[in-house]
Amino acid sequence: MTGTTPRRRHSPAVYRRRRIVLLIAVLAIAGIVWLLIAQPWAGAATESTDKSDESRSQNTAESLPVPSAPVSPDPSSTGAVEGAVVEGTPTPGATPTAQPCVASELTVEPVTSADTYASEESPQFSITLTNNGPDCTLNVGTSAQSFTVMSGDDVWWRSTDCQSEPSDMIVLIGAGQTVSSATPLTWDRTRSAVGTCADGSRPRAPGGGASYHLSVEIGGISSTEPRQFLLY
Known part of the structure; x- marks a missing residue:
């Protein structure tokens, strides 16, 4: 068709950058989901409480x-x-x-x-x-x-x-x-x-x-x- 400008294809480098950005976004979302499910800080808090209870029991008269x-x-x-x-x-x-x-x-x-x-x-x-x-x-x-x-x-x-x-x-x-x-x-x-x-x-x-x-x-x-x- 006359009068129509042909659509320009992006270079391979552009597609690679888009794929990298998409991969980073997916990894970030996966990391957030893992943190919400695993709650690694809960173990540290429990350990701290256990140590506190142990210290208290050593000071309590028996x-x-x-x-x-x-x-x-x-x-x-x-x-x-x-x-x-x-x-x-x-x-x-x-x-x-x-x-x-x-x-x-x-x-x-x-x-x-x-x-x-x-x-x-x-x-x-x-x-x-x-x-x-x-x-x-x-x-x-x-x-x-x-x-x-x-x-x-x-x-x-x-x-x-x-x-x-x-x-x-x-x-x-x-x-x-x-x-x-x-x-x-x-x-x-x-x-x-x-x-x-x-x-x-x-x-x-x-x-x-x-x-x-x-x-x-x-x-x-x-x-x-x-x-x-x-x-x-």
């Missing part, structure tokens, strides 16, 4: 360390024991972030291994601590624990009289959590006093059905009610 008493020349006659921190207690030096515990929100109870003891039996004592408030921190180390045995108004034995190498341990106590002594502390049924810790001839507590009471303290918080037991 059991209480036991105050230690020096070993006397004749352990069989005095009943002195060495306290130990069991596996599962918080890592010393950890730094919990909750606020310090409030005394009115904690319940501290003395625990005895039995209600009555025969003449050849030595009483064993523990502490139970319950947090009735929110998460909080407390020094539950051996330096903050005290066991006291009384008969009427007469103080017969204090765990702090002969305690060796007391230490601090600040731990996180969860809301509603109850923590107990890792291992009971044994009383040798003798009268304690500073300066008589290695004395195997200390006066022995009377038996025959005599009544005694155990009171405890931890982190500056005392038990509200003593625990009664009988010695025979």
